[in-house]
Amino acid sequence: MTISKEQVQHLAKLARIEITDSEVRILASQLSDILEHFEALEDVDTKDIAPTAHPAPLRNIMRTDEVEDSLSKEDVLQLAPETEDGLIRVRAVLE
């Protein structure tokens, strides 16, 4: 199975990553190699095997509904490149 240049561009767009034409070529080839590698799994008969939802044998890990301290507002806002009135400022989002 191969990954086309269009698929790479599509994925880049979904991930909001800008990539050059030469990067598209390299990534298409590398991603195709990876998929090819995984194709080895197709030799395994999985007809009667349920999909694995989680690799660890853990179930029902839950916590009680209790509130604990959050970060200080200053700590939160200093992570953002731009703020205004205690809010994080981002580029306009089209409604």
Place this chain on the structure above:
Amino acid sequence: MVTTLDQFETVIGLEVHVQLITNSKMFCSCSADYSGAEPNTHVCPVCLGLPGVLPVINEEAIRLIVAIGLSLNCKVSDFSKFDRKNYLYPDLMKGYQVSQFDLPICENGWQDLEIDEGLFRCGITRVHMEEDTARLLHRKNAGGSYSLVDINRSGVPLVEIVSEPDMRSPEQARAYLISLRQLLRMIGASNANMEEGNFRCDANISLRPFGETELGTKVEIKNMNSFRSVYDALCFEQVRQAKALIEGENIVQETRGWNQEKGITISQRVKEEANDYRYFPEPDLPPLTLSNDFVENIRSEIPELPSAKKQRFVSLGLNEFEAGTLSEDRSRANYFDNLVESLEGKSERAPKLAANWMLGEVARWDNEHVGKELSEFPIKADSLAELIVLTEEGVITNAVAKQVFEKMLSDGLGAKQIVEKDGLAQLGEEAGDELVAIVRSVINDNDKALADYLAGKSSALKFLLGQVMRQTKGRADHALVQSLLEAELEALE
């Protein structure tokens, strides 16, 4: 404008998002109470989506979603998991929303609705758990437009309830939303307030010619912030689609936004790749295998819902109207249940008697005390039962029972006490002589009525009967007085 709707059947399915009432967020211990909180003060590395953090499921949220699922007659999965729904938007801190893709916690249920045409059952496809997004504020100034982010809401437990496309009119859609809201509030799962944003609804609507079994092309409507706007948007959209179909146009599968001011739906920019969410299992959250005990424990704590109450009341022998009126209000239903329980073993007609009093004298008090609940009614259910039993056993007449009821309200005394103190016991056979004397004096004092009676006017008998009852203050056995009167009058003929 000629309406064109009679040619088409409308098909509606609703997706409702509700915020749960929990103390903390879905996967972290930040407070979930964002309303009124200072922006960006309920934020931690988990809901901020910083690398290396470990989210942990809030058990209370799971209990609440199971309660919702059970109330909607869903099957609770013995195996469910969380998935990442990937998309990039500034309201999403992690670049994905934790949701459930193919193995939701609850599925395959239904909700019974009462509409004018009768009972109607709407299928529930699934009820799944996810997390809310951050709140965006849109600003505009001289430099252009921009957005501001408040992360407090990000990670608040959110439940999505997806209905089957079973609704056939905007009225049914509204009835569904109203009953869903009632149910969510009753079980304490959500405040379910659309105006406050903790109950949100998207609607899918399509039209098809009557008789057609295939679904038409559907349109999704968003941006509705009240039950009224959902109803209005669906009404608008069904006419828009009908017109387009009649004119031979194709309906475009798209998302349309409801514009409240203009009262129309507007096509929203078709977002390319909008549905390319690349779901995959959430590696940080182990699956849930909720035990039978866990589920049954929650089921046992769910209060009886109005529809179930109504059915139970009907099975007790009440008619639809009685059962409906008594079940629609929780405190009224509770009072009725207590009353029936107090009457148990004392009368075979206990439910019917209780219903008569509830819809008669008790309802009158209720109507006169707007804003009060029946839990504040001054006569306790067992006291009222005592009065009903006195009436049933013939100790007092129905007319006297009403007087005693008023006395109980004003004086706070028990029924038996009042009957004894005021000498209100019924005058029956044992008081025959006394009654005959009263009957005779009434006949003597009412010449005109007597003349009328002798002239064949049957209403005169009723008048005389009324006079006797008045003289005995309603205490006389009605049937006995009637036979005594008839005997005395016959003797005069």
